[in-house]
Amino acid sequence: MSEPILEVKNLKKYFKTNSGIVHAVDDCTFSIQKGKTLGVVGESGCGKSTTGRCILRLIEPTSGSIRFMGEEITTMNRKQMLGVRKNMQIIFQDPYYSLNPRNTVYQSIAAPILQNKLIPGAKKIQIEERVLELMETVGLAERFINSYPHELDGGRRQRIGIARALAMEPQFIVCDEPVSALDVSIQAQILNLLQELQETRNLTYMFITHDLSVVNYFSDDIVVMYLGQIVEQAPAEKLFDKPLHPYTKALLSAELEPVVGANTKRIQLKGELSSPLDPPDECRFAKRCQYHCAECNCGTPPLIEVEPDHFVACHLVK
Amino acid sequence: MFGKKKKMNTQDQVVLSEQHDSDYVLEVSDLVVHYELENETVEAVNGISLRLKKGETIGLVGETGAGKSSTALAILNMVPDPPGVIKQGTILVNGHDMLHLKREELEKVRGKDISIIFQDPMTSLNPVMTVGDQIAESVMLHEPVNKAEAMERAKEMLELVGIPGERAGEYPHQFSGGMKQRVVIAIALSCNPKCLLADEPTTALDVTIQAQVLDMMNDLKNRLGTSLVMITHDLGVIAAICDTVAVMYAGKIVEYGTLEDIFNHTMHPYTEGLFNSLPRINQKGSKLIPIPGLMPDPTKLPVGCAFEPRCKYATAACREKPVENRQVSDTHTVLCCAYEDPDFMLDRRRKVTDE
Numbered sequence: 001m002s003e004p005i006l007e008v009k010n011l012k013k014y015f016k017t018n019s020g021i022v023h024a025v026d027d028c029t030f031s032i033q034k035g036k037t038l039g040v041v042g043e044s045g046c047g048k049s050t051t052g053r054c055i056l057r058l059i060e061p062t063s064g065s066i067r068f069m070g071e072e073i074t075t076m077n078r079k080q081m082l083g084v085r086k087n088m089q090i091i092f093q094d095p096y097y098s099l100n101p102r103n104t105v106y107q108s109i110a111a112p113i114l115q116n117k118l119i120p121g122a123k124k125i126q127i128e129e130r131v132l133e134l135m136e137t138v139g140l141a142e143r144f145i146n147s148y149p150h151e152l153d154g155g156r157r158q159r160i161g162i163a164r165a166l167a168m169e170p171q172f173i174v175c176d177e178p179v180s181a182l183d184v185s186i187q188a189q190i191l192n193l194l195q196e197l198q199e200t201r202n203l204t205y206m207f208i209t210h211d212l213s214v215v216n217y218f219s220d221d222i223v224v225m226y227l228g229q230i231v232e233q234a235p236a237e238k239l240f241d242k243p244l245h246p247y248t249k250a251l252l253s254a255e256l257e258p259v260v261g262a263n264t265k266r267i268q269l270k271g272e273l274s275s276p277l278d279p280p281d282e283c284r285f286a287k288r289c290q291y292h293c294a295e296c297n298c299g300t301p302p303l304i305e306v307e308p309d310h311f312v313a314c315h316l317v318k
Numbered sequence: 319m320f321g322k323k324k325k326m327n328t329q330d331q332v333v334l335s336e337q338h339d340s341d342y343v344l345e346v347s348d349l350v351v352h353y354e355l356e357n358e359t360v361e362a363v364n365g366i367s368l369r370l371k372k373g374e375t376i377g378l379v380g381e382t383g384a385g386k387s388s389t390a391l392a393i394l395n396m397v398p399d400p401p402g403v404i405k406q407g408t409i410l411v412n413g414h415d416m417l418h419l420k421r422e423e424l425e426k427v428r429g430k431d432i433s434i435i436f437q438d439p440m441t442s443l444n445p446v447m448t449v450g451d452q453i454a455e456s457v458m459l460h461e462p463v464n465k466a467e468a469m470e471r472a473k474e475m476l477e478l479v480g481i482p483g484e485r486a487g488e489y490p491h492q493f494s495g496g497m498k499q500r501v502v503i504a505i506a507l508s509c510n511p512k513c514l515l516a517d518e519p520t521t522a523l524d525v526t527i528q529a530q531v532l533d534m535m536n537d538l539k540n541r542l543g544t545s546l547v548m549i550t551h552d553l554g555v556i557a558a559i560c561d562t563v564a565v566m567y568a569g570k571i572v573e574y575g576t577l578e579d580i581f582n583h584t585m586h587p588y589t590e591g592l593f594n595s596l597p598r599i600n601q602k603g604s605k606l607i608p609i610p611g612l613m614p615d616p617t618k619l620p621v622g623c624a625f626e627p628r629c630k631y632a633t634a635a636c637r638e639k640p641v642e643n644r645q646v647s648d649t650h651t652v653l654c655c656a657y658e659d660p661d662f663m664l665d666r667r668r669k670v671t672d673e
Binding site for chain 2: 043044153154155183184185186187188189191192195210212213214216217218250251253254255256257258259260261262266268269
């Protein structure tokens, strides 16, 4: 088995607010093997994007350890961190907001190259060559080099975002809902592109999404999050064949298949995500769970390995 | 005196058109909507015909820019003008000719006969009015009730969509996304419209909440007999809720038929492309087949088939002449000239037949 490229242990991120402490990410532990994809699924507000951002230290984690390529990065200073970030990049959800509207495609893609002095003493021509090379890699035609983001559609904008991330030749990319703002036909183009890049460059992805069919298509392992905690973790096939946590089951059954008559049996979840403000020490899903019983209110269920590689946090699954 | 007389006339007309007798709650024929800008014209909707019976649900599917929302706005005669112009077509809602009603008559029909749910519940509610007042407002506009009765009705409507009535005094920011969408649905349903347009009602919601909202809409539809136009880009939503489906591309309906026709007897290459680009939960590993390229620029639509540049079955004939609608069965039509060859079959169909 290969060395994990990323190991996250007991990661916590709390936000202090006037009405209490928001437990956005609460004690998450997972690791990603090199060249693999970890899918992170959950509803909005479950802390999946916060986890992704904590790993890059775009927001500072409250506590916990993050080891990237064997090095602890939570204690690094700003300068060391800049070095590490060349190897870890992020693709943001909304290509409409993550690009500077006043910069052309060329300026947007050249920015990380210039900023990090990736080509020492580079002349303009070399940078232009590199930008064109990146544009070709992500499938952007050369004629768009002087276009502004508003002149391009969502799929092309997302390609700029991917080119910017690739400019650093990273080993690891956090993809934060990279396709959810796109139309299905374009979504498939971007998913195929990400997959090709992974195959040719041996990239490692952390793929954050709320779309279960996308995550299954794309991931080797899957982590299901609920209110800041990991409730189930397993290889993709296992999770989809035999989901164990009641929340995972409900999520899978809520997914609508584009097949006539396929969507009849649905587990109805009552209510909505409860508040992440100072949550009590109990199963956070208990209020919406159809199997809810007295035991659920006795402490937070630990994440235990019920089968090899299959982890579940539920008092009722043992 | 003059004003009073005018009002009388208006009422007479409304009564007259109500006598219109038809099985169809909504009839759209040959609708064309353009946005005429200073130096170009966006051809958003180019000749659409739809019919909807009582209690039926029709799904309009298509990508961004296919003209789905423009169609919905046109049905309510709400296309922003300028720059929007309804160039031609007729729209009958419960017998009312939407395009020739006077403003005050239109206001009576909207909300009472037909209403709309917009995509984003975060922006379609008034943030400085309580949700109860917002529902009561539309009840008072259409029915002869006083404030207290309207408020009572508002509470009933909230209960109907699964929100406790006592929350009527709260403001939109005190509700979560799914709850806000329920409030929007409660407003739309408050006067028991015969027909409801839902423009991507669940796109902004999480899957579990989406499931709740869809189940609720299905339930309401069955209980109240409302006809529903469901606008979405999500084929899963269509499969879950619709009876008939219209697939839209570049302002035209390229395939129209029952749910069964569209999903199990797919005829149009674009519909096939949509199915192929969807990752499926139980088909891991198979590579997605995206539709290459992009939707054509709606200011420069080609003479021939608009899908031709992206279509793998395209021939020279597709480019040259306008495509004509082809009736495949009683319920199923397709806009594709490949079927002039009687042996033509999509790969998706061929696979099914081979198996």
